[in-house]
Amino acid sequence: MNRLSITRTATLDNLPELLAAADQACERAGASREVRDAVRLAVEEVSVNVITHGYAEGEPGPITLELDWERCPMTIEIADRARRFNPDTLPAPSLDAAWEDRPIGGLGWHLVRQMVDEVRYRPDPECGNHLTLVKHIHP
């Protein structure tokens, strides 16, 4: 079956397992090194946002990563039960600013959008967030 799913408590300690799942899916899908790095980067940025911001208040809850490469493009679903966060509301970072004016941070979501072909967000009807990242494995 060309699908891989992993659910863990959203902590940095569990990040390596989530990243390993992303690597494994890309490997099994026959993705190039470049595509594998892109998927890994997108999964890292989204997961770390959930870990450090989503569950910032209170105990960390679950994060589920589901990768499906039955068809091309691959879909990468990331679901959590954290507070609502719609990435479409984020302002675009200023990439031309002088070094003195660059804020430290704020590039994670910009990179996610650069790494994948499509980002879809929907809030979970009860609580949490559901993201779908779409990535062409064989361009």
Next chain:
Amino acid sequence: MQIDITPGDVTVAAISGSVDSLTAEQLMQALGKAVSDNQVRLVADFSEVVYTSSAGLRALLATLKDARRQGGDFRLAGVQPAVLRVLELSGFTSILKLYGDVGSAVASFDAELQ
């Protein structure tokens, strides 16, 4: 990730592995310590760095700001294509000076003194 710092007129930090959310804090602290020890002419050898995420970019920008505010600079050497792509997409190649290898990066500081 491993960091090996060689202090000198120009301090060289040889970094290898992945700079990600699990390792970037270690990099930020090591480079921050070098700058606070007045090693403000600083080169990071990135020839063995295979991956960076935005966490790594934070460490690089923080170090760059620290070094320049103290009259020095922080320069990168030997950046590999996968990491270069992330630097380019983030607009970092317009604020960081990049060199092909450590020798050229170190020499760029020496040239400024003459």
